[in-house]
Amino acid sequence: MKKILAILFCLGLVGALIGLYMFNKPLESVSSMKTNYSINASDLLVAFEENETSANTKYLDKVLEVKGIVDKMESTEEKTTIYLDAGNPLSSIIFQLEKSDSELKKGEEVTLKGICTGYLMDVVLVRGVKV
Amino acid sequence: MKKIVATLTFLALAIVTLQAQKYFSKTGEISFHSSTPIEDIEAVSHSASTVFDVESGKIQWAVLIKSFEFEKALMQEHFNENYMESSKYPKGVFKGSIKNYESIDLTKDGKYTAEVNGTLEIHGKSNLIETTAIFKVENGQVSATSDFKIAVADYGIEIPSVVRDNIAKEVEVKIKTNYELLEKS
Numbered sequence: 055m056k057k058i059l060a061i062l063f064c065l066g067l068v069g070a071l072i073g074l075y076m077f078n079k080p081l082e083s084v085s086s087m088k089t090n091y092s093i094n095a096s097d098l099l100v101a102f103e104e105n106e107t108s109a110n111t112k113y114l115d116k117v118l119e120v121k122g123i124v125d126k127m128e129s130t131e132e133k134t135t136i137y138l139d140a141g142n143p144l145s146s147i148i149f150q151l152e153k154s155d156s157e158l159k160k161g162e163e164v165t166l167k168g169i170c171t172g173y174l175m176d177v178v179l180v181r182g183v184k185v
Numbered sequence: 186m187k188k189i190v191a192t193l194t195f196l197a198l199a200i201v202t203l204q205a206q207k208y209f210s211k212t213g214e215i216s217f218h219s220s221t222p223i224e225d226i227e228a229v230s231h232s233a234s235t236v237f238d239v240e241s242g243k244i245q246w247a248v249l250i251k252s253f254e255f256e257k258a259l260m261q262e263h264f265n266e267n268y269m270e271s272s273k274y275p276k277g278v279f280k281g282s283i284k285n286y287e288s289i290d291l292t293k294d295g296k297y298t299a300e301v302n303g304t305l306e307i308h309g310k311s312n313l314i315e316t317t318a319i320f321k322v323e324n325g326q327v328s329a330t331s332d333f334k335i336a337v338a339d340y341g342i343e344i345p346s347v348v349r350d351n352i353a354k355e356v357e358v359k360i361k362t363n364y365e366l367l368e369k370s
Binding site: 132148172174176 | 211214231233234247251252256258272
């Protein structure tokens, strides 16, 4: 009887610990996530410009690898933002980087991986990393 | 004749400059904070878009709900899936105007208090917002900050009773951004 209680207690403790772990789990790094779609910067912008609803259905929350040329970079204390040229002077593909990356340079062709959050004037991806 | 041409050129330039009085940013920061004795919840987006038209005093903000980042993965999931239904309502949009825009001169260094009112649409529901914003011009660089409170219930966001005590009824929203002058191409 005592044994069963002890086992139950242990199981309960393990369950509680797993629960606590799950609850406090930080965001997973995108670099270890599986890529859903690989696409060119201009193709991605066109997909949202032509039909935002269907592009949302396809790309929202998905892990995307986007290839393009770095058009502009903006850094604050908290965030680095990369603009990929998408063949349109007003709109681009915007990546918020997971952490600042000093290797990225303007004019360079890169592939960035991130999670697609949707379209405002630009297509915005967050938690970006260089592939 | 030369004088006329010069005057006309000057006028044309002046008009172009006047029309170009629009400021924008695509990296506006919006954060919100919910505080209860049980739990503090905080999230931030660094990719809000905003345009401020100095000539008319009109100001707009838009943010993608999915661009809000939380410290805990599970919180972010619940926020998107259960509360904000961000696949159905992907954006939060504020459209408003600045009442005293004539007293704000963004070409001169200084600090200006703006009275802002307009409509905030989140989760498919719109409500009026009235707040103040501070515009700061330092060495020609324009920045703006504002904060206000919104009631979760006003936007049709249902919080299940199990976690009702964990989430504040009023959420504090803070916004800040650096504005760039929109150049005519």
